[in-house]
Amino acid sequence: MKVVAFGASTSNSSINKTLAAYAASLVPGAETEILDLNDYEMPLFNEDREAMFGQPQPAFDFIEKLESSDAIVVSFAEHNGTYTAAFKNIFDWASRIKREVFQHKPVVFLSTSPGPGGAASVLMSANQSAQFFGADVKASLSIPSFFENFDMGAGELSNPEIKQQLILTMNKLLPSV
Numbered sequence: 001m002k003v004v005a006f007g008a009s010t011s012n013s014s015i016n017k018t019l020a021a022y023a024a025s026l027v028p029g030a031e032t033e034i035l036d037l038n039d040y041e042m043p044l045f046n047e048d049r050e051a052m053f054g055q056p057q058p059a060f061d062f063i064e065k066l067e068s069s070d071a072i073v074v075s076f077a078e079h080n081g082t083y084t085a086a087f088k089n090i091f092d093w094a095s096r097i098k099r100e101v102f103q104h105k106p107v108v109f110l111s112t113s114p115g116p117g118g119a120a121s122v123l124m125s126a127n128q129s130a131q132f133f134g135a136d137v138k139a140s141l142s143i144p145s146f147f148e149n150f151d152m153g154a155g156e157l158s159n160p161e162i163k164q165q166l167i168l169t170m171n172k173l174l175p176s177v
Contacts, residue, residue, distance in 0.1 A: 003027050003173065004069035006035035008087035009077035015146045016075035016119075019112050022156060024073045026170040035065055037086055045092040059093035063101065071173040072102060072135075075110040076126055078119035083126075091133075100134025106173050109140040110166075112150075118142035138172035141165060 005024035007017030017034070024032040040058040043049055066072060077084050083091070094101050109126050111119035120142040130137045143149060143166070149159040157163035 001027065001030045001070045001173075001175075002068065003030045003032045003071045003073060004035060004065055005032060005073035005075075006037060007075045007077060008037070009084050010037045010041075010086040011077070012038075014077060015112055015114070015150070016077040016110075018150070018152075018155075019110055019143060019146070020073050020075035022150075023075065023108065023110055023166055023170055026167055027071070027173055028171075030071075030173075033065070033069070035062075037090060040090050041086075042089060042093055045089055045096075050096065055097055056093060059090070059097055062090055062094050063098050066101065066103060066105070069105060071106045071108075073108045073110065073170075073173075074126070075112060076119055076122045078111065078113055078117075078122040081121040083122055095133060099132075102130070102133055102135035104134045104136055106138045107135045108138055108169055108173055109135075110143065110169075111140075112143040112146045114146055116144045118144035118146075139169040141169045 003024045005020040007014045007020045009016050021034045040062045042056045111123040113119040123142050151158040
């Protein structure tokens with residue numbers, strides 16, 4: 001099984017990218033590929049640019065990476081209660097190429113933040129719109145207070161209850177026996 005994972009942020013120190021990579025590593029026997037959204041930088045989407053210049057190659061590349069997977073893990077960073085501008089832009093361009101961006105693949109949505117809310121607002125938005133973009137959401141989980149619950153040195157969740165929740169969440173990507 002190949003799992004493609006990414007944090008929906010372009011920050012070099014993104015805790016959501018850290019969480020996505022860690023979560024993907026918990027899928028037993030999976031080959032994982034961690035995407036960096038910085039590799040998909042494009043002009044801000046609008047219909048005028050699309051009509052004038054066409055669709056940018058990085059949007060096609062992003063879709064191709066998702067196509068190459070058996071399952072997808074996304075950890076959403078939250079900016080002012082919603083998606084980061086960078087993720088939204090990539091998603092807008094990609095959805096113009098293929099509306100069902102997630103291509104009916106099994107998906108786990110995650111979110112985290114330094115605060116107690118764990119970016120739950122953006123996670124709720126993602127879950128509500130998932131059906132319109134071909135996401136077969138198997139589970140979602142918000143991790144509150146990231147730095148209190150994740151040991152950056154060890155590269156893993158230090159809170160045993162949350163770690164167990166994440167393991168159970170990630171196991172939902174496994175094919176049913």
